[in-house]
Amino acid sequence: MKITCLKSELLKSINIALRAVPVRSTMPVLECILIDATHQDIRFITNDMEMGIETRVQGRISEPGVLAINAKMLSDIVRKLPDNNVTISSDENYNVRINCEKAKFAIGGESGEDFAYLPVVERDTCVTISQLALRQVILQTIFSIASGETNKLMTGELFEIKNDRLRVISLDGHRISIRRVDIKESNTNNKVIVPGKTLQEISKIMTGDHDDMVNIYITENHILFEMPDTTIVSRLIDGEYFAVDQMISGDYESKVKINKKTFQDCIDRATLFVKEGDKKPIILEFTEGNCNLSIESPLGAMNEDIDIEKDGKDLTIGFNPRFMIDALKAIEDEDITLYMTNAKSPCFIRDDEDNYTYLVLPVNFTR
Amino acid sequence: MKITCLKSELLKSINIALRAVPVRSTMPVLECILIDATHQDIRFITNDMEMGIETRVQGRISEPGVLAINAKMLSDIVRKLPDNNVTISSDENYNVRINCEKAKFAIGGESGEDFAYLPVVERDTCVTISQLALRQVILQTIFSIASGETNKLMTGELFEIKNDRLRVISLDGHRISIRRVDIKESNTNNKVIVPGKTLQEISKIMTGDHDDMVNIYITENHILFEMPDTTIVSRLIDGEYFAVDQMISGDYESKVKINKKTFQDCIDRATLFVKEGDKKPIILEFTEGNCNLSIESPLGAMNEDIDIEKDGKDLTIGFNPRFMIDALKAIEDEDITLYMTNAKSPCFIRDDEDNYTYLVLPVNFTR
Numbered sequence: 265m266k267i268t269c270l271k272s273e274l275l276k277s278i279n280i281a282l283r284a285v286p287v288r289s290t291m292p293v294l295e296c297i298l299i300d301a302t303h304q305d306i307r308f309i310t311n312d313m314e315m316g317i318e319t320r321v322q323g324r325i326s327e328p329g330v331l332a333i334n335a336k337m338l339s340d341i342v343r344k345l346p347d348n349n350v351t352i353s354s355d356e357n358y359n360v361r362i363n364c365e366k367a368k369f370a371i372g373g374e375s376g377e378d379f380a381y382l383p384v385v386e387r388d389t390c391v392t393i394s395q396l397a398l399r400q401v402i403l404q405t406i407f408s409i410a411s412g413e414t415n416k417l418m419t420g421e422l423f424e425i426k427n428d429r430l431r432v433i434s435l436d437g438h439r440i441s442i443r444r445v446d447i448k449e450s451n452t453n454n455k456v457i458v459p460g461k462t463l464q465e466i467s468k469i470m471t472g473d474h475d476d477m478v479n480i481y482i483t484e485n486h487i488l489f490e491m492p493d494t495t496i497v498s499r500l501i502d503g504e505y506f507a508v509d510q511m512i513s514g515d516y517e518s519k520v521k522i523n524k525k526t527f528q529d530c531i532d533r534a535t536l537f538v539k540e541g542d543k544k545p546i547i548l549e550f551t552e553g554n555c556n557l558s559i560e561s562p563l564g565a566m567n568e569d570i571d572i573e574k575d576g577k578d579l580t581i582g583f584n585p586r587f588m589i590d591a592l593k594a595i596e597d598e599d600i601t602l603y604m605t606n607a608k609s610p611c612f613i614r615d616d617e618d619n620y621t622y623l624v625l626p627v628n629f630t631r
Numbered sequence: 632m633k634i635t636c637l638k639s640e641l642l643k644s645i646n647i648a649l650r651a652v653p654v655r656s657t658m659p660v661l662e663c664i665l666i667d668a669t670h671q672d673i674r675f676i677t678n679d680m681e682m683g684i685e686t687r688v689q690g691r692i693s694e695p696g697v698l699a700i701n702a703k704m705l706s707d708i709v710r711k712l713p714d715n716n717v718t719i720s721s722d723e724n725y726n727v728r729i730n731c732e733k734a735k736f737a738i739g740g741e742s743g744e745d746f747a748y749l750p751v752v753e754r755d756t757c758v759t760i761s762q763l764a765l766r767q768v769i770l771q772t773i774f775s776i777a778s779g780e781t782n783k784l785m786t787g788e789l790f791e792i793k794n795d796r797l798r799v800i801s802l803d804g805h806r807i808s809i810r811r812v813d814i815k816e817s818n819t820n821n822k823v824i825v826p827g828k829t830l831q832e833i834s835k836i837m838t839g840d841h842d843d844m845v846n847i848y849i850t851e852n853h854i855l856f857e858m859p860d861t862t863i864v865s866r867l868i869d870g871e872y873f874a875v876d877q878m879i880s881g882d883y884e885s886k887v888k889i890n891k892k893t894f895q896d897c898i899d900r901a902t903l904f905v906k907e908g909d910k911k912p913i914i915l916e917f918t919e920g921n922c923n924l925s926i927e928s929p930l931g932a933m934n935e936d937i938d939i940e941k942d943g944k945d946l947t948i949g950f951n952p953r954f955m956i957d958a959l960k961a962i963e964d965e966d967i968t969l970y971m972t973n974a975k976s977p978c979f980i981r982d983d984e985d986n987y988t989y990l991v992l993p994v995n996f997t998r
Contacts, residue, residue, distance in 0.1 A: 337903075337930070344900045367900055371931035533711045533734055536704075563704070564738035 265329025266353035296332035316382040332376035389452035410436040462498035516603035545582035545627040582629035591622035632696025633720040663699035683749040699743035756819035762837040777803040829865035883970035912949035949996035958989035
């Protein structure tokens with residue numbers, strides 16, 4: 265096999281492919297990038313058995329063939345090469361040569377015989393959405409998936425496609441994040457749970473350009489994201505997702521409008537007195553036109569008043585400041601509206617257009 | 632005590648003072664910043680018993696007094712405050728209040744009774760040098776001090792003041808770095824060993840402006856750096872420094888002129904095949920007009936040709952690539968000159984003006 269690509273193109277494709285390379289694997293070939301130069305174009309393929317990536321590389325094939333190279337080694341070498349044409353070639357024993365200008369590297373490669381190619385996914389139904397929009401809703405919800413293995417369903421996000429809208433939902437038992445976004449084209453209604461890890465990786469691969477689209481194909485066990493040069497296939501999480509709509513009520517007794525940045529900065533200051541792992545809440549006391557935020561811990565105390573607009577009852581309620589900040593960070597609006605019922609019931613942050621709903625459970629407090 | 636300062640001024644002074652706060656100390660008061668508001672101006676003092684810092688803070692004293700506050704806590708709080716006036720006050724029990732706009736913090740402070748103030752240093756002799764110049768020569772030599780405790784002398788740098796020039800020297804047994812720089816004013820010739828830790832910290836405090844000066848005062852046990860708002864006192868390392876001038880010979884058998892960036896990039900590529908801790912050398916083969924760099928390791932092999940200008944004998948010599956790169960990084964010249972005698976003798980990199988000399992010992996190699 266022999267291919268020639270510009271260093272910059274090579275690096276771009278390697279960086280995409282690296283996202284599906286496991287850090288350590290029982291099958292060493294999975295730590296490789298498979299270079300497939302048997303078609304018209306050069307393809308890099310990686311697969312960590314949960315997610316697989318195939319990306320097209322700009323370049324020239326002078327000798328067709330297949331070759332697997334340790335992904336980290338290839339990436340490290342290419343990164344340090346001059347900005348010029350790079351030639352990667354291998355002989356019948358899979359000895360690899362990488363040449364660029366006067367630099368000549370020799371490393372060992374593999375045949376790639378036992379490499380796990382991407383599963384074939386049928387493309388019956390298709391949903392098309394802007395890469396930017398998809399990336400945003402992932403980033404605005406991914407923080408509230410659960411990291412542990414206590415509940416597999418919580419490690420993923422619900423993708424609900426219905427009437428040309430995509431609703432993305434994550435929850436970890438303390439809070440729920442819901443984002444709704446328009447789909448460009450769709451010929452299906454569907455509901456699947458996508459692994460959080462997959463979403464984190466594809467959010468890094470997708471561009472920030474509104475005109476770039478991604479096609480999404482869903483089968484019983486897989487989801488496929490198709491971008492112009494890159495295809496990503498991921499397993500789905502099996503099971504019935506939580507009945508989130510039943511947890512979300514439209515009722516409230518206090519409605520509070522507050523400047524988002526002021527509120528976020530104030531809570532951020534309060535986090536100084538919360539040590540990792542201790543569950544010290546911030547206490548919010550909502551009265552007419554004012555919110556008093558206070559925290560007391562062995563480290564010290566803080567309190568601060570914030571101007572608000574309030575409809576409904578006065579209320580004192582406690583929150584984990586971390587959870588509140590995570591939700592606020594995901595919102596771009598200048599002012600936000602909190603809906604609360606009492607100190608034991610969840611607080612909702614939602615906009616009038618129903619583009620987002622963030623639910624945060626309150627925390628018991630004493631004083 | 633009660634003082635009021637702008638948040639930005641406070642933060643600037645805290646960041647300077649933090650550089651002499653030990654991470655953990657048997658004397659908790661040393662983890663504090665001492666606020667001394669008993670003079671005309673506000674002073675922050677910190678001391679880790681090897682180095683002490685006193686810095687003046689822009690602000691207003693409304694109630695004179697002394698107060699010690701945990702440095703990390705003070706820094707964390709001030710960092711998160713709005714950009715406005717900050718008031719720090721304490722009562723007779725050293726309860727501290729920090730107020731800024733509507734945010735009110737309450738933390739515990741200390742009397743500072745048992746705080747270690749800076750030692751008094753006599754100012755008989757004075758050396759004045761540009762902060763920028765001093766900072767540069769520190770950064771260009773500090774990488775070759777030894778980190779361990781095997782030889783205390785090697786953990787410091789020799790400051791040699793002679794005839795209006797400062798010579799700074801560091802060595803770790805594998806290499807020597809020497810930089811020479813002009814002094815603006817001086818009434819002394821002297822030779823002391825300054826702890827590397829002190830130099831690292833002051834290089835971060837000094838500005839990058841050529842017109843800002845620092846006065847240096849030296850006594851038997853201490854060195855004092857005096858900048859417009861900040862004074863730093865450090866212990867000196869006791870002992871007789873190595874006779875470096877005897878190790879540096881003017882003789883050579885091969886003189887090689889090489890483009891610095893090309894040489895550095897090429898060695899950098901070779902480091903891919905050197906794992907942390909293994910002592911794989913790069914092998915340089917200097918012939919007429921050409922340097923061939925090669926490395927071979929279980930990970931792979933690399934070789935590359937570089938254009939050079941050579942006077943004298945052909946030579947093949949091995950180096951630890953890390954040491955060579957460190958020296959090259961510290962040099963700003965476009966082209967550099969290597970002076971070598973044989974594969975067992977040190978390689979010198981030095982300029983014609985004698986502003987710098989870097990010595991790197993060769994490494995045995997087999998092939």
